[in-house]
Amino acid sequence: MTLEKTTEYVHPLTSAIREIVSIFSEMGFEVATGPELETEHYNFDALNVAKDHPARDMQDTFWVDDTHVLRTHDTSVTAHKLEEHKGAMRFVSCGKAYRNEATDMTHEAQFFQVDAFAVGKDITMAHLKGTLETFFTKFLGGSVEVRFRPGFFPFVEPGVEVDMRLTDENVPERLRNKWIEILGAGMLHPNVLRAGGIDPEEYQGWAFGSGIERLCMLKWGIDDVRIFHSGDLRFIRQFPVTK
Amino acid sequence: MKVSYEWLQTFFEDGALPSVERLEQVLMFQAYEIEGVEENEGTSVIDVDVLPNRAADSLSHRGIAREISTLLNIPMKDDPLRKELHFEPTADSISVSLMPDASCTYYVAARIKGVSVTESPDWLRKRLAALGQKSINNVVDATNYVLFGLGQPTHVFDAAKFVGETPKIGVRRAKQNEKIVLLGGAEVTLQDSMSVITDAQSDTSIAIAGVKGGVVAEVTAETNDILIEAAKFDPVATRKTAQALKLRTDASARFENNVADALAGYGVQAVVALILEIAGGELDGYVEAGAILEKNKPVPVTAQRASRLLGTEIVEGEIEDILTRLECVYTKEGDTFMVTAPFERRDITIPENVIEELGRIYGYNKIKSEQLPSPERTPAIHKKFGYIEMIRNTLTELGSTEVYLYSLRDNGEIALRNALASDKDHLRSNLADGVVEVLDKSERMMPLLGLYEIVSVFEIGDVFLTKGEETRVCIGVRVAGSKKREARTAAAFVDIKTALEEALGTTLPDADGETLEFSLDALLDTLPNLTAYPDAPVVSDGVVYCASSQYPFVLRDLAIWVPEDTDIEQIKEIVNRNGGALLKRNDLFDTFSKDGRTSYAFHLVFQSDRETLTDGNIGVIMSAIEHEFAAKEGWEIR
Numbered sequence: 001m002t003l004e005k006t007t008e009y010v011h012p013l014t015s016a017i018r019e020i021v022s023i024f025s026e027m028g029f030e031v032a033t034g035p036e037l038e039t040e041h042y043n044f045d046a047l048n049v050a051k052d053h054p055a056r057d058m059q060d061t062f063w064v065d066d067t068h069v070l071r072t073h074d075t076s077v078t079a080h081k082l083e084e085h086k087g088a089m090r091f092v093s094c095g096k097a098y099r100n101e102a103t104d105m106t107h108e109a110q111f112f113q114v115d116a117f118a119v120g121k122d123i124t125m126a127h128l129k130g131t132l133e134t135f136f137t138k139f140l141g142g143s144v145e146v147r148f149r150p151g152f153f154p155f156v157e158p159g160v161e162v163d164m165r166l167t168d169e170n171v172p173e174r175l176r177n178k179w180i181e182i183l184g185a186g187m188l189h190p191n192v193l194r195a196g197g198i199d200p201e202e203y204q205g206w207a208f209g210s211g212i213e214r215l216c217m218l219k220w221g222i223d224d225v226r227i228f229h230s231g232d233l234r235f236i237r238q239f240p241v242t243k
Numbered sequence: 244m245k246v247s248y249e250w251l252q253t254f255f256e257d258g259a260l261p262s263v264e265r266l267e268q269v270l271m272f273q274a275y276e277i278e279g280v281e282e283n284e285g286t287s288v289i290d291v292d293v294l295p296n297r298a299a300d301s302l303s304h305r306g307i308a309r310e311i312s313t314l315l316n317i318p319m320k321d322d323p324l325r326k327e328l329h330f331e332p333t334a335d336s337i338s339v340s341l342m343p344d345a346s347c348t349y350y351v352a353a354r355i356k357g358v359s360v361t362e363s364p365d366w367l368r369k370r371l372a373a374l375g376q377k378s379i380n381n382v383v384d385a386t387n388y389v390l391f392g393l394g395q396p397t398h399v400f401d402a403a404k405f406v407g408e409t410p411k412i413g414v415r416r417a418k419q420n421e422k423i424v425l426l427g428g429a430e431v432t433l434q435d436s437m438s439v440i441t442d443a444q445s446d447t448s449i450a451i452a453g454v455k456g457g458v459v460a461e462v463t464a465e466t467n468d469i470l471i472e473a474a475k476f477d478p479v480a481t482r483k484t485a486q487a488l489k490l491r492t493d494a495s496a497r498f499e500n501n502v503a504d505a506l507a508g509y510g511v512q513a514v515v516a517l518i519l520e521i522a523g524g525e526l527d528g529y530v531e532a533g534a535i536l537e538k539n540k541p542v543p544v545t546a547q548r549a550s551r552l553l554g555t556e557i558v559e560g561e562i563e564d565i566l567t568r569l570e571c572v573y574t575k576e577g578d579t580f581m582v583t584a585p586f587e588r589r590d591i592t593i594p595e596n597v598i599e600e601l602g603r604i605y606g607y608n609k610i611k612s613e614q615l616p617s618p619e620r621t622p623a624i625h626k627k628f629g630y631i632e633m634i635r636n637t638l639t640e641l642g643s644t645e646v647y648l649y650s651l652r653d654n655g656e657i658a659l660r661n662a663l664a665s666d667k668d669h670l671r672s673n674l675a676d677g678v679v680e681v682l683d684k685s686e687r688m689m690p691l692l693g694l695y696e697i698v699s700v701f702e703i704g705d706v707f708l709t710k711g712e713e714t715r716v717c718i719g720v721r722v723a724g725s726k727k728r729e730a731r732t733a734a735a736f737v738d739i740k741t742a743l744e745e746a747l748g749t750t751l752p753d754a755d756g757e758t759l760e761f762s763l764d765a766l767l768d769t770l771p772n773l774t775a776y777p778d779a780p781v782v783s784d785g786v787v788y789c790a791s792s793q794y795p796f797v798l799r800d801l802a803i804w805v806p807e808d809t810d811i812e813q814i815k816e817i818v819n820r821n822g823g824a825l826l827k828r829n830d831l832f833d834t835f836s837k838d839g840r841t842s843y844a845f846h847l848v849f850q851s852d853r854e855t856l857t858d859g860n861i862g863v864i865m866s867a868i869e870h871e872f873a874a875k876e877g878w879e880i881r
Contacts (some may be wrong), residue, residue, distance in 0.1 A: 001825075008639050008640060008642075008780070009644055009780055010639065010645070010780060010781065011644075011646065011647060012526060012782060013647055014635065014645055015781040015782040018632075018779040018780075018781050019781055021628070021776075021779075022779060025622060025776075027614075027615055027616030027618075028615065028617065028620075028622055029618075029622060030620070030622040030623055030625065031622075031625035031628045033623070033628065034628060035705075035712050036650070036707075036712065037657075037670065037707055037712050038706050044372065052302075052478075052479040052482075054482065057486065062651075062659050062660075062661060062662075063659070063660040063661055064657055064658075064659060064660060064670070065660070069563070070650075070659075070670075072792065085620075087619075087729075088618075088619040088620065089620060090615075090618055090620075090622070095722055096650065096704075096705070098651075099649075100661060100663060102663070109649075109651065109663055109667070110649060110650055110651070112580065118615060120616070120619065122551065122616075123557075123615070123798050124551065124552060124553065124554025124613070125552065125553050125554045125602070125607075125610055126553075126554025126610050126611060126612060126613040127370070127554060127613050127614070127615050128554075129554075129611075129612035129613070130612035130613045130614045130615065131615060131666045133612050134614070142491075143871060146612070147272075147607070148607035148608075149271060149272055149276070149607070150272075150273065150275070150294060150599075150603045150607075151294065152294040152296045157593075157595040157596060157598075157599055158552075158553075158598060158599035158602050158603070159599070160607065161276070161843065169802070172787075187552055187595070190593065190595060204551070204552060209620045216340075219786060220782075220786060221787050221788055222788045223790070224790075226435050228647060229647050229648060229649055231646040231647075231648050231677070231681035231684065231685075231700070232684070232791070233644055233646075233681075233685050233688070233692050233698070233700070233793065234688065234691060234692065234791040235788075236644055236645070236646065236770055237644060237692055237693075238786065238788055238789065239574070239637070239782045239784070241780035241781065241782065241783065241785055242780060242782070242783040243785070
């Protein structure tokens with residue numbers, strides 16, 4: 001072998017994506033992907049972000065021309081999937097998103113997002129709560145409590161901010177018994193279902209989205225979001241794999 | 244929005260309002276986000292972050308009081324927005340004309356003669372000070388008081404500064420490059436998409452509609468005849484104007500959130516009442532222009548639909564109670580409630596809006612979590628994700644390290660219209676450029692990584708070409724030292740290619756120098772579907788990240804002869820103990836035996852987390868190690 005044999009390492013983003021995909025696959029979710037250079041339609045219109053919504057303004061979104069943007073959220077994949085599959089479905093997607101904002105320890109111009117959604121005739125907010133509990137328990141370990149607070153995102157109604165708290169004794173001290181604001185979620189807005197050609201009287205569903213770097217930062221105590229995309233091997237090679 | 248507890252109390256009977264702590268909790272879990280609470284001017288001030296859909300009704304003390312009344316089911320003593328409005332007397336001494344292409348659809352003006360512009364009374368100064376607002380004079384403070392009290396921005400002009408005895412107020416589009424000097428003295432240049440308030444008889448601009456007043460008709464200590472403006476300005480036009488001029492004001496923030504048309508009338512009457520009280524004068528009368536266009540319509544909702552969406556049973560009695568507390572008007576048609584929200588709520592237009600209200604007021608905490616039912620579709624295997632995993636595993640097993648790099652670079656086929664920086668104004672057209680940069684950086688720190696011969700990284704990510712976006716794989720290899728670089732690099736790529744081709748069952752292009760880049764999308768079409776995802780190893784349990792030292796490292800090699808039966812752990816123990824915290828790595832790189840003796844050679848990597856190490860620092864450690872070695876029977880430093 002001409003490459004030097006050392007311990008195998010896995011990038012924390014890859015590890016997190018693998019865990020997310022595995023946890024959601026067990027709950028019947030299918031993996032989805034979509035383009036990063038997206039049309040205004042799938043990034044905004046189909047997600048009920050009105051033409052005059054402030055999020056469309058130049059300072060938040062990278063524009064390439066009049067109709068194409070670097071997707072500002074992985075939720076654009078949800079818009080594609082709703083349209084492709086119509087009826088009942090469950091998808092999880094992990095992909096890169098972009099925001100035109102200054103970078104610092106907690107903000108990056110590019111980041112990974114996980115978006116998951118479930119649509120069916122009787123998929124409720126209670127299922128959202130249950131799914132998130134399962135996800136956090138498996139991803140971060142220990143017993144988890146999830147709570148909802150009112151939140152606003154154009155593509156969901158009702159919309160909620162989700163906090164979670166880990167309570168086990170073996171949970172690292174920095175996380176134990178602390179409520180942490182972790183993601184945004186809600187019931188898919190009828191306009192979003194309609195944009196996908198789905199009758200909101202017949203079908204309903206929930207969706208959530210969260211930054212994967214943020215999940216990694218919580219899990220491994222990483223303090224600077226910028227290190228994920230730096231290509232710094234001193235960082236990546238601190239994460240050996242279990243085989 | 245800063246909310247004073249003392250001011251909130253004025254909307255309720257004495258003692259009815261619970262503690263600040265309780266309010267904070269209730270508001271946070273059922274209505275808004277709470278940024279914090281501070282003490283100011285002898286009262287608690289809650290910093291409430293109102294969600295965008297509630298900004299029309301909640302950016303005021305009255306709005307927050309109304310919400311508290313709903314959530315805690317305590318009646319408001321006196322809700323200023325539930326009074327009947329009468330614009331009497333009508334003033335003949337003012338006129339208002341709205342141009343149809345301007346951003347204003349409804350305008351109420353009032354005129355008061357004989358005011359005395361002086362300092363505000365203490366109670367008013369104090370209330371504004373609690374919110375961090377500076378007192379200006381009694382007339383201007385009255386408008387600010389109504390802005391923070393009711394949420395309606397208003398403006399006062401000096402009537403004497405208008406041309407003629409009967410001031411004519413106009414609202415029209417600005418002229419392209421028209422200039423206006425604002426209150427405070429700054430001059431701004433307007434565009435013809437913006438709207439202005441004018442003294443219509445001279446066509447002079449006296450304010451930027453919905454954003455900020457000008458100096459031309461400014462109220463001063465000498466003013467005694469005033470015009471009060473309360474209007475509805477278009478939310479989108481106001482936002483675009485404020486943004487283009489970088490002039491986001493308390494007024495524009497409210498107009499851009501689409502405050503109700505009818506609020507203008509309540510605003511002007513509140514300002515008039517307060518000015519008459521604290522600045523004296525006599526009301527000449529009111530004049531209205533335009534019309535109230537928006538009115539909330541009945542929205543249908545059923546208990547069955549609400550329960551089905553929320554995942555918890557909400558009975559009709561509960562719904563009736565919540566709707567009453569919200570001051571929604573409703574009728575029942577069979578199972579369906581026809582719900583009309585109070586005029587100031589602009590966010591209740593579809594059934595799901597009502598259901599959100601029911602959910603949060605009933606309490607999201609009452610929703611019991613449930614697991615999803617079995618899926619109706621069997622999840623298909625995502626071919627691309629599966630092959631990406633396969634490639635990752637193959638390369639990782641070979642010793643290559645995965646990186647994720649930036650898509651924004653200084654060159655590429657597609658440019659950004661609005662870049663963050665000139666070195667990030669294009670979308671990348673290849674992965675290799677980024678990978679080579681990582682190799683350059685990594686080569687300099689190889690010993691720190693425990694690598695001495697060769698370093699390899701790979702990225703799997705999207706590139707952006709004029710023909711479209713595609714996912715690519717790029718592997719980079721850098722060999723250390725100058726000896727046979729090309730041959731060693733080529734040999735490494737033979738191994739990499741062979742392993743990948745074997746895993747994928749296809750042929751790949753050759754490496755180009757230090758990188759091998761290929762399109763996964765193009766390859767994917769030729770590959771068979773997968774029936775399962777490959778193994779997906781994850782980070783070991785218990786890993787905790789440590790930030791890397793910013794100081795340079797020092798590499799020293801150490802070789803020693805020891806008797807053949809010596810335990811290597813004995814050597815390592817001496818090295819590690821003397822190296823202490825500065826010894827970052829101790830990598831064995833050579834072993835051989837001869838004539839009953841074994842030679843061990845180690846790379847020792849030293850680095851401090853606090854300083855740049857000197858030869859002196861390292862020399863002390865190396866001498867200590869060598870000293871201990873020399874004391875051992877049959878040990879000899881090479």
